[in-house]
Amino acid sequence: MRRYQIISEVLVMLLSGMFLYTAISKLLDFEKTRLALENQVFPLWMAEGLLYGLPIFEFGAVVLLLIPKFRYIGFWFSLVLMTSFTGYILAVMMGVFDRVPCSCGGVIDSLSWGEHLVFNVVFWGFAGVGVMLSGDRCRMSGVASAPSR
Template sequence: MKRKIYFLICFLLVLLFSYTGLQKWMHMQKTLYNMRNQLFSRPVADTLAYGLPFVEMGVAILLIFVSTRKLGLYLSFLLLFLFTSYVAAILLGVFHRVPCSCGGIIDSLGWTAHLWLNLFFLFISLIGIRYHTIFMHETGVAEKPNQSRQY
């Protein structure tokens, strides 16, 4: 059962990061506009607008392959921790203004719903790391030897 949960977690994270990365990439003008409306300087916003889609797609790719899945899980946790911290800071009133929310499917979410969504994915990425560690400790590999590398 744990292995099924582990693969489901990896699958959900691949969907999340590939969707968000592709959305940003396919709608770069909107991504630039949204990033520039955040609380970053223009050079930082532009770097994030162009860099995040590649980082998110890279993490999704890392999660697909057995040999890179551990790194993908750790990077998923790091990205989600950073995104969640940023959203929490906005909700706590740390910044002088509340910027617009993200694009894509998340466009319809408010900041509170965005926080809960991020917390969910942050939590499952942590579970994925834990299961990966357990499987490595038990068998020396995160996958069963006869198990396909596909989901």
């Protein structure tokens, strides 16, 4: 069980670090983030919502992951976020939209769409493994936060 706890803690740090970095980079370069979101393929009203909502969701994921009592929910929330982001990238790469928008900000800005997809799939996998490990740990300890399978 100790090995699973270590793996879970590493996954928490990786996911928290990534979400913290992306949230802070959006806030530090708020105007660039606004312009990037307005250049996406969705309506401007949605871009405005995402401008404020994404950092809140990303910070929320960090908080849920870092508080052991809410870690299982944090891994699930991370999985949902990464599924959404990855689905969007797949849609762009498959030509679902009439144009290819610009990419994300920060270090991720330098990634191609294919590299960004790999990055997201890796972090999606981290979140999925975290769900499995924290769910098993909750069942073993009798904690009610994870549903029984």
